[in-house]
Amino acid sequence: MLSISNLTKAYNGVTALSVPELQLLPGIHYFQGGNGSGKTTFFRTVAGLLPFSGTVLLENQYEINRDPVAYQMRVNYAEAEPVYPTFLTAQDLTSFVGKAKQSPARQVDTLAELLGVDTFWTKPTGQFSSGMLKKLSLLLALLGTPRLVLLDEPLSTLDIATAARLFDYIGKLRTEQAVSFLLTSHQDVCLTGLDITGTWQVSQGIITPVL
Amino acid sequence: MMVLLTLLNRIFVGPFYARNAGTFLVIVLLAFGFLSANEHRALIMAALGSPFFLAIVFVLWGLYLLKTVSFVWQELHAPEHLFLQTFWLVPTPKRVILWLTVQSALLFPVLLYGGWMLEIATQQGRWDSFWAILIFLLLLISAGALMADFRLRHPNPDTLQLPPISLKLPYELFFPIYWLRHEPLSLVLTKAFSGLLLAGVCRLYPTDDYDQRLLLIGLLIAILGHAQVGGQVSAFERKYLLFLPNLPLSWGQRLGRYALTYGLLWLPELLILLRNCPEAIQSDYVVWLWLTGWGWLLLMHSLAYGYAVLPERWLSGIIAAFVIGLLLIMFGLPVSIWLVLGWLGAVAVWYWSFGKRNGTELNVPH
Secondary structure, three states, rough: OOEEEEEEEEEEEEEEEEEEEEEEEOOEEEEOOOOOOHHHHHHHHOOOOOOOEEEEOOOOEEEOOOOOOHHHHHHEEEOOOOOOOOOOOHHHHHHHHHHOOOOOOOHHHHHHHHHHHHHHHHOOOOHHHHHHHHHHHHHOOOOOOOOOEEEOOOOOOHHHHHHHHHHHHHHHHHHHHHHHHEOOOOOOOOHHHOOOOOEOOOOOOOEEEEE | OOOHHHHHHHHHHHHHHHHHHHHHHHHHHHHHOOHHHHHHHHHHHHHOOOOOHHHHHHHHHHHHHHHHHHHHHHHHHHHHHHHHHHHHHHHHHHHHHHHHHHHHHHHHHHHHHHHHHHHHHHHHOOOHHHHHHHHHHHHHHHHHHHHHHHHHOOOOOOOOOOOOOOOOOOOHHHHHHHHHHHHHHHHHHHHHHHHHHHHHHHHHHHHHOOOHHHHHHHHHHHHHHHOOHHHHHEEEEHHHOOOOOOOOOOOHHHHHHHHHHHHHHHHHHHHHHHOOOOOOOOOHHHHHHHHHHHHHHHHHHHOOOOOOOOHHHHHHHHHHHHHHHHHHHHOOOOOOHHHHHHHHHHHHHHHHHHHHHOOOOOOOOO
């Protein structure tokens, strides 16, 4: 599903992430590691948010640098600590991202209801709690028809009921549409009830499989 | 004490000058490019002898104080500086001294010029003006320090309360509204400078034997007055719209959206140019002039966006652009060439930066 080779990401000349070779099969992959281990850098790099050297190939077809538009149409990302302009509403952001990601009809409404974002749809994000921001970032990450969704700390600040609905929905996307997911979490990932395909340890910018 | 002062300088003083490098450049170019030291002395002498003229100087200094205070308040409110709330726990006398020092550093250009005025006032024996200037400078420092401390003691203020907008905001309005709501003084100063300058050159045109080069020079300076905007857009999106590079938009679609944003920001200048268009100039010429300015704004955006450009390098670039631009205008380069150069340059630089290599390098600085 995702092939990575010779990936190096450095900040000011200091290597933060080095992935010589990594093949991820379709499914749900869990990336674990301590604070500052490189998980978020890895996710942001795969999401196309950071420049890097190397290649990232989705479904043996879409290379992140060669076909950025096609790649980004199929790869979505929810950040760990989302921040949005305080005067914008969930409606504004969803409309913009949904249009860019070519969100199918009714998808926005379904997801807004699922995550409970519909209850604060026209409220400026400056009045959101961290949990509300998280719900909005998850909604944005599920828009369109992604083949791979990267969820950085999806459990943090999310209430239990919404988390249950979210993981149920993720499970459905996996089984019905074969969407793959990469997750990070400092909480027990078993709480998600998801069938984990692979677990990976990230430590000092190196990714190794957990056997 | 020194540790705290170093920290405050790194948070407030350095970034203030870095962020306003473009504005300072324009002021320096206007104040010292067109006027010699002798002419400044003559102006200072006039101000020392006229309470009205001196009051105008005080108003300008007051506006500068507002700009520094606005910056300090904005930084105190920024989520990454929430830790500064602990600064409240520093004993009041010590905290006030620190604020006074920071505010003096922020007001440095005013203090420098004020110092020069004081020196001349002493030489000329204008003691009434001397004391007025001295007291006003001390008031500026104290007021700045008090306002900064007030915000520290009263955190989380309501931002500028505009009526809630029920319409869906299109992306092209994200930055203009952010600018209006969160950095209103920067917006007002930038647009006031640009608008007044263009209106000024239009009004000046019929007073002497000027040609269209005067309007082009006005346009050049008005555009350079917007030099910081590209960096502001970049900083805004890097901070609040982290997901942008993940959107499946081609380099052309991205540039097109920015073109619309800059078109909106630059729209007031079109109205000003049309309203003040000199009789000897055809109105279509000022439309071409405006389109040229739009293209050059977009070119500056393409150059600034996504790169962590060092302020001094950006400043050098702006100075070089001003000198070269002025020379080319004086040698008679027509507006049509400027128009083509601006728009083609914007597209070429953007394509080179974000289209040719790949689509992933937006929001690069980290």
